[in-house]
Amino acid sequence: MPKCTINGKAIEVKPGTTVIQAFKAAGVEIAHYCWHPGLSVAGVCRLCMVQIEGQAKLQIGCNTLVTEGMVVNNTSEPVKEAVKWGLDFHLINHPLDCPICDQAGECGLQDQYVHFGKYDPEMAMPKQKKHKVVDLGPTIVLDTERCILCSRCVRFTDEVSKTNELGIFNRGDRSEIGTVENKPLDNNYSLNTVDICPVGALTSKDFRFRQRVWYLKEAASVCTGCSTGCNVNVYYNEEGAWRVKPVQNEKVNGYWMCDKGRDIYKFVNKEARLQTAKVGSKDQWRLLEGGQAAKDVGDSLRQVAKTEGADKIALVVTGQYTNEEYDSLLDFFNGTLAVKNVYHWVNNPEDMTGFDGILFRGDRNPNTAGLKARLEKRGLKSDWLDLEKKIKAGAYKYVVVAGPENNSVFPDLESKAKMMSAAPHLVWLTAAKSEAVDSATTATYQIPLKTFIEKDGTYTNHVGLEQKVKRGTTIVAGALTLSEAVSLMSGEELDFSLRPKPLTNLKTNFFTAKRGEL
């Protein structure tokens, strides 16, 4: 194991470690654009310059291996001077349009210029004009004047998505990123190129010009878009959530996530949510507090179980809740009420086992595995056809549904809701508002629930890995977690002093449904 000294700090690294990796391991800052831990080495930006004792010339840290006893620094004057000039060259043809650039605030050029800026550029030639506002595909806009040709995006489409759409065309200062014959960059991983672009050349159609990034807060979470469970940050402010970006986890998603997963911020926002409980049926709804509704439903359920038997109650569960929520749900229904008819609602049975070979899975629920394990443990294995049959036969008085929070991945929502509303009483617990349930013709309770970003809990992904999510923000203050709803149903009171305060200034986040409609 080679030992080396990084800016005076002695560390030991694995053989085959590059200097830039050693800097990262030592926790020492090093400027770089083209190097990315999830991609191959390109060595083209020349920003990661280091001075190695005993070597006359400066070296690039990303393409130099650490050798035994190496003494390296990136603080000497020659290094600073080299980075300064490197940066100046990167800016020769850059339009310097930060005020209208969506990357501002999280831009590699801005960040490095603060440290290494020449502040007095010496370029007298006019700038090369290149293509701007290039519609690169359904998700991305490209500004080739801002591009520093680090080739990260090209290597991403070559090495990770393996779709090979992008390339660097032409030569010298006319070089540009693009696709062959302007074919759209259209794959389910395209937005990762926006994340790894160190500058404002690639921007997301869905997000650009909607928020300044320094006004957003971020909450670490887990993507609920499928059973892979990619680790993510959700960016939000007092108006709601605005975007989702991947967070590195070697065990789950590496550095990446898919484009479909990036949509999960949409259904947590107010416009998509059931904001208060409703009781009634088609066109005749009365509004009430979620907690009150849960209490009322609980009273009736306990009554029915006592007088007519638990067989009169059916529980339908989707794979969209946390393990803790399943536990309290099943404790009450299966434990206290002794309900045995518990049905797992599988949203798209055909491709539940589908997998695209990278990250994305056909099972569009975060916690199918957790639910299945819990049903199995209690020996609950009711068949879906049995539910349909029994509802038709009038065997159930109450059908209670822990419905989807992400309606868009339940293509069968309408038909299933219709089928279930043939029971005399329907109780629909859900975060999402839905027309399908609003047009139920039977006596229905709709109870508003919280989404993944508003609660603590655990999801079990497709390989059984348990991942915790933490509450980041509250968007619908009147909503309950499934556990809260269940304890109210069981007759317990909640400690409301612990409930989060509602967000103030909640305006409509009207962009959230409009990806790609620029």
Next chain:
Amino acid sequence: MFSLSEEGVAFVKRELNRYEDRRSAVIPALYRVQKENKGWVSPESVTYLSHLMDIPSAWIEEVLTFYTMFNKRPVGKYHVQVCCNISCSMNGGREMADHLCSTLKLKEDEVSGDGRYTISRVECLGACDKAPMMQVNDDYHEGLTNDKAVEILRGLK
């Protein structure tokens, strides 16, 4: 739909086998295409090559757009490349390029009405000692004057 001749296909396959990396065969393959496609490389021939060589078309396009000796637009039967780098310019290369264009009544990089000529300016072709010079398809013509150059072009079959 463009496709290479049988020998062309065999040539590309041979080139592919010569190198460890398929990408290395892109330049010879593009040359072959240019030769068999009336002097230029069309978008559809890039698609064709990408299938033939089993590599993404972006990788071919990158090479194609990098090198100026590949023509991305149709050229005349005689592609005349006039050197306008230092030695040739000092000896009247630029003026010669202008003169050829006006005599043959065409603009740079365009195909003449009769389909015979395209005139392009290029950088040093390595014949500085005989400046000014021009390359017509694969042949060098050196030590030129304006009149001599016109004469040579007129004399082509």
